Amino acid sequence: MKKTLSVLAGILLISQVGFSQKVVVKGSDTCLPLVQKEAETFMKTNKGTSISVTGGGSGVGIAALLSGSTDIAMASRSLKMDEKMKLNATKKAYNETTIGWDALAVIVNPSNKVGKLTRQQLEDIFTGKITNWKQVGGADLKIVVYSRESSSGTYEFFKDHVMQKRNFANNVLSMPATGAIIQSVSQTKGAIGYVGLAYLEKKVKAVSVAFEEGKYVQPSFANAHNGTYPIVRPLYFYTLKSSDKQIGPFVKFILSAKGQAIVKQVGYIPVKK
Secondary structure (H helix, E strand, O other): OOEEEEEEOOEEEEEEOOOOEEEEEEEOOOOHHHHHHHHHHHHHHOOOEEEEEEOOOHHHHHHHHHHOOOOEEEEOOOOOHHHHHHHHHOOOOEEEEEEEEEEEEEEEOOOOOOOEEEHHHHHHHHOOOOOEHHHHOOOOOEOEEEEEOOOOHHHHHHHHHHOOOOOOOOOOEEEOOHHHHHHHHHHOOOEEEEEEHHHOOOOOEEOEEEOOOOOOEOOOHHHHHOOOOOOEEEEEEEEEHHHHHHHHHHHHHHHOHHHHHHHHHHOOEOOOO
C-alpha cells in the first residue's frame, strides 16, 4: 500500500491510500510538534487511519471544533467561558483530556547580559512600565517586546499566569507563530519574548525567573518535571463525545506508555510526572 507524506509550512498531512478512518486535528502551535510525532507513530501500526494535523493557535482549534471542521482541538489553555457557552449551546457533550504539560520559557537575545527576571519585572516589561534593559540590570538599550497573537493559548496563559491578567502594552509586537518569535529575538539585541520549552534553540537565551523572592529557576525539563519551575501549564485535547469511537484509539495511544514516552522525547512533560 502506498503511503504519502507531505509537510508544508508547519502543516502536517499524512495519508494512506485506501484507509477509511480519518481524523482531523487542529489548534495550538505549542501542541503541534508533539501531536505530529504522535500521529506519525500511531499510523505506522494502525493501517486504517489517516491523521492530519495543523496549527494556527488554540482559539483556531476550538473554533474549528465548534464549526465541525476538526475532530480534535489542540489547546495550550483551558476553554474560555464564552467557548464553554457555545459548546453547551450545541447540546453536544465534550471531553477535556490532558495529553502532557509544557513549561513556558522567557527568551532574550544571547548578547543580553540579563540572565534572570522576577515575575513583577516581566509584568512591567510586557505592560510597558519598564522600557529599557538598564532598569533591570542590563545595558542602556530599548526593550523590544514580542508576543503571540491573541488567538494563541500561549498568549492567554502568559497574560493570565505571568502578567496577572493585565493588558499587553500597545507597542508589543504580535507574531503569528512561535518560530517567528524565536527568529525575531535571535536577530534583535534588545528583544524579549516567550516560547514553549520544546521550541528552545541555541540562537536565543532563556532567562531564569522568580515568582518568589530570590528563588530564580532556569527553564528546563528537569525543573519543570520536579515542580520548581513556576511557569508550567497543561496541554489539552478537546473532543466531542459523539466522536469517541473514531478518535478514541488515538487519544488512548497518546496516554499510553509509548505515547507518553514521545511526549518526553519531543520535550514536554508526561501527564504522570
